[in-house]
Amino acid sequence: MEEKCLCGPTEILIFPCSGGSNVGQIANGASIKLTQNGMGKFFCLAGIGGHVSGMIESTKAGKMLVAIDGCPVACAKKTMEHAGFNIDEYVQVTDLGIEKNPDLNPNLSDVKKVANYLSTRISKRSGI
Numbered sequence: 001m002e003e004k005c006l007c008g009p010t011e012i013l014i015f016p017c018s019g020g021s022n023v024g025q026i027a028n029g030a031s032i033k034l035t036q037n038g039m040g041k042f043f044c045l046a047g048i049g050g051h052v053s054g055m056i057e058s059t060k061a062g063k064m065l066v067a068i069d070g071c072p073v074a075c076a077k078k079t080m081e082h083a084g085f086n087i088d089e090y091v092q093v094t095d096l097g098i099e100k101n102p103d104l105n106p107n108l109s110d111v112k113k114v115a116n117y118l119s120t121r122i123s124k125r126s127g128i
């Protein structure tokens with residue numbers, strides 16, 4: 001049987017790239033949706049990039065780290081790794097068949113698609 005960490009939603013931290021494209025904003029929207037659905041807590045990737053000590057400490061205390069990147073440039077993943085964090089769950093929006101474009105208004109069904117994908121994976125791992 002797969003081992004489960006039994007994290008609560010506040011111990012699951014979600015870091016979207018929140019980039020300047022449809023897929024970056026879909027990553028952002030999916031993080032909001034996951035947070036609103038009690039699947040984790042939207043956290044500030046910029047604080048990690050800026051090595052803000054309080055944010056780094058809060059992240060160290062997290063039980064599960066989730067990163068969402070819009071595209072293969074993988075800014076969220078690289079930022080987390082640069083700060084020394086290993087990501088537990090990860091997705092690139094473009095890997096789910098969503099094409100990158102400059103539209104900053106995220107398509108709601110695409111946001112749902114990414115949130116649903118991660119919801120299943122987070123549930124499996126955490127048991128929530």
Ligand code: SF4
Nearest residue numbers: 017019024070071075
């Ligand atoms: S991963 Fe892609 S969409 Fe996200 S910030 Fe980087 S370049 Fe932009």
